[in-house]
Amino acid sequence: MPRIENVRVWGENAPRTVTLGSDGPSVAVDGTGMVLAPSLVDVGCDPGFPGFPVRETPESLGNAALAGGFGDLVTRPCVDPVPDQPEHLADQRRTLPGGVRIWPTPAMTRGLLGQALSEIGLLSRFSIPGVSDGGGAPTDTVILRNAMEYANRFGLRLWLRPSDPMLDGLGVVHDSPFASVLGLRGNPVANEEIGLARIIALVRGSGARVVVGPISSQVGVDLLRRAAAERLPILGYVAARSLLLDERIVEGAGPGQFPYDTRVRLHPPLRSWDDRQALVQAVHDRLVIVAADHAPRAPEEKEIEFERAVPGSTGLESAFAATLTALGGDLAAAVQALSLGPRALLPEPTGGWVLLDPGAEWTVDAASHRSLARNDALQGQRLHGRVVACFPSAGGISGARVLGPAHE
Amino acid sequence: MIGKDLLQLRGMPRETITEILDTAELMREVGRRKVKKVPPLRGRLVVTLFFENSTRTKTSFELAAKRLSADTLSFNVNTSSTAKGETLMDTARTIFAMQPDAVVVRHGCAGAPHLLARNFPWRVLNAGDGIHEHPSQGLLDMLTIRDKFGSLDGRRVAIVGDVQHSRVARSNIWGLTTMGARVVVAGPGTMCRRELAGLPVEIRHTIDEVVRDADVIMLLRIQHERLGRGVLPSTREYATFYGLDLPRLRMAGPDVMVMHPGPINRGVEIGADVADSAQSVILDQVTNGIAVRMALLYLLLGSETPGGSPGGLHASD
Missing domain, CATH: 3.40.50.1370 (Aspartate/ornithine carbamoyltransferase)
Structure with a gap:
């Protein structure tokens, strides 16, 4: 039963003392200078289990989420077996040690092969936010259109990767003059532009509700802006790290960095400085939300050649600070992007609080992360804002204006 | 050092x-x-x-x-x-x-x-x-050029071919420009993409534009295994538009140096008579x-x- 003294509760002005929950040891925390906000929600999490015990275990994922202030994780179906049947969901645990909740988005197509629809109706009975393409856009546009029309009828969203199925496999960094210098093949922005344009066109025809991301480029932001102007039900998200890093990090010229560091082998790749500015602006404008885009990888998947390394970076433990830093300390925008915005995508109201110290400064060191994986692309970055504690199962706070969820 | x-x-x-x-x-x-x-x-x-x-x-x-x-x-x-x-x-x-x-x-x-x-x-x-990169190749090419011209400073080097996928070209481009040479590249759009602008080179699209005032013409090997997915229609097409044949060599003048990192494809990127000509320094390399x-x-x-x-x-x- 933690008691936090002199803390500012989200939505209030004057600091006060707050008691959270009714169980656990009674401890007092000095919350001076801190903010108690609704806990964060990751809308793009590779859980690593079942199937990849070297990436993450339920314990390590739960601890990583708590350390990063996340009370809820929307998980991708990139696990083994691929969750594409109701039986998979019936077996899956939905609460991690520490009380962090899992919201699975099962495979939109069987085995994520993009050929036949999963039993989306039966899957929808398990309180899921939607179904997912698992990060690989289906080649067959007819399947994608049918998935939209079918899932929509069951009230489910679709989690989609904005990419062109053929261009998506091209290159390992952003296609640019800089890639030419490094001798790495580039992935063009056209990949995102074509993929997103296809999704937008199909949403216009089907009315399906779609979550797209990670958005990586200015072109992607522009397309989302037009879709929003049309009031199409498309919500984009960006990865927190892409608000701080751009393609130049691959050169490894900064202190503590080195060239071809596989931690910055990401998919989509980090793009140009201009792209990064456009992403930050989109968050400020509340056009997009922010995901931790947590993708734990085992050492043997990363301690290899850059071009062969498995793309992805952990994100849970640095996402909040990366976002706050990139937004220039705008806490309201950060909480909107990482907590209030994503909460609206969950199928049920959710509680949970996070204690934030916006004034703290720290340097990311993955060696001290709770995640089993050490592949944080933000390694060595100096960030502002720290998560002090997370209380995922704490319910409402008396008198607080934000009572848990901002459910639509 | x-x-x-x-x-x-x-x-x-x-x-x-x-x-x-x-x-x-x-x-x-x-x-x-x-x-x-x-x-x-x-x-x-x-x-x-x-x-x-x-x-x-x-x-x-x-x-x-x-x-x-x-x-x-x-x-x-x-x-x-x-x-x-x-x-x-x-x-x-x-x-x-x-x-x-x-x-x-x-x-x-x-x-x-x-x-x-x-x-x-x-x-x-x-x-x-x-x-x-292929730095030792770049260095040996630079030594070969220095042997003939005494200095790399101010030399005009034309690199022709698949610059996009060439580690030999990259090392030469960095080394040569550091030493004061000017590098111009030419090749099909798929092999000399606009993204090469990240390198200190000028990009041209025809071989004639670059050989005319070159001191050195460096030819790159066409790698047959890379010709898939529409990079190049055929080697015949390449030879026609980008191969260094005798007429093009004459256009460059008698003092031009012709280089190739080997192994050569005779009749593709380099005419057989050009490979054996006095201007060729392939064996010196x-x-x-x-x-x-x-x-x-x-x-x-x-x-x-x-x-x-x-x-x-x-x-x-």
């Missing part, structure tokens, strides 16, 4: 390049002797670790090491053992147990030599990493390759020789 490893020519200072080329001239003199062996690397172990097929570069490095009296060990990693699951790092750990002083590595991925250099104490010499690699091994390892300053170029030492 040369640093721990030889990974790339990008960022290498002018003085270092000059030092390597000057040393290579001394080494070339060793190659002209009756006894072509000197002792400075006696007892040192140079491992060649090649993950891609190579005859020229590998034998050139091995011969260079032998002429400096180093022991050599050739570690060929065929694709099947990689397929069996051994990672680059695991292979390197095996080699580490053999206590090498230098490892010459060729690998299909950009940055693979950097990975080894960061994780192991031995000197790493990049013998080609993916499409990134091979000779200079040994000298440059001797210089690199000597500069990277020689100064560490116990009990001595870098010297030992006399057979009697």
